[in-house]
Amino acid sequence: MSLERPLVMGIVNVTPDSFSDGNAHFQADQAIAHARLLVEEGADLLDIGGESTRPGAQAVPADEELRRILPVIESLRDCGVPLSVDTCKPSVMQAALAAGADMINDIGGFSAPGAIEAVADADCALCLMHMRGEPRTMQDAPSYDDVVAEIHDYLHQGARRLRQAGIAADRIVLDPGFGFGKTVEHNYTLLRLLPQAVGQEYPSLLGVSRKSMIGAVTGRPPSRRLGGSVAAALAGAVRGAHILRVHDVADTVDALRVWSAVEQGVRA
């Protein structure tokens, strides 16, 4: 995929408890219909997840996670855009790749035993994200001496682990993990200093859509965070983010088109 312009990754939650649209798409058929709508709205790729990663979320067993996402992956193989699968479990990674996934998005940074082995011989893209702790506890008073430097170092140590396993550099995407063991202040510092947090060696993925960092400065509930989410996505695009992981694809695509017209002129 070309990374000359920021790509829009549409979120497809196949979970009953995701923080912003839990239960809305729990059934596979609803998730599939939602995913196809996101593609029509202009999503460049989709991120399919069967286990909520919001703060406080309970873990989901691998068989349940697969029961949720495999029908969705199989049905969307013909949707016209690459499919990313959001999971930390090596067994789910392998099954998702066998079902046709093009990317594995691991909020755990491929740190689980067997995670690197599960993807090393595939040709899929890999998103390595920073998380401090685990969803159930990660927001219990997170603290850093230098949040930007520590996350930069974690991401590049993780990339080195992947490279040492023989994984080509062009398969790797890095992500600071907004909201994953960070205070609101940490999140805005990371967004402001995104280039320093991710470095220049690998493309970056940004996931801020509808998150509590948006609510904290707007006072809006998750269902009313569109304006803040688009603003944060653009702030990331201006700072070089390559993939924007969002719920609201059409609005984000519109915002990027207007920004591009300002920066590069209006295409006929």
Ligand SMILES: Cn1cnc2c(O)nc(N)nc21
């Ligand atoms: C699954 N998921 C939820 N938030 C995310 C984020 O910010 N980045 C990535 N890579 N995945 C996320």
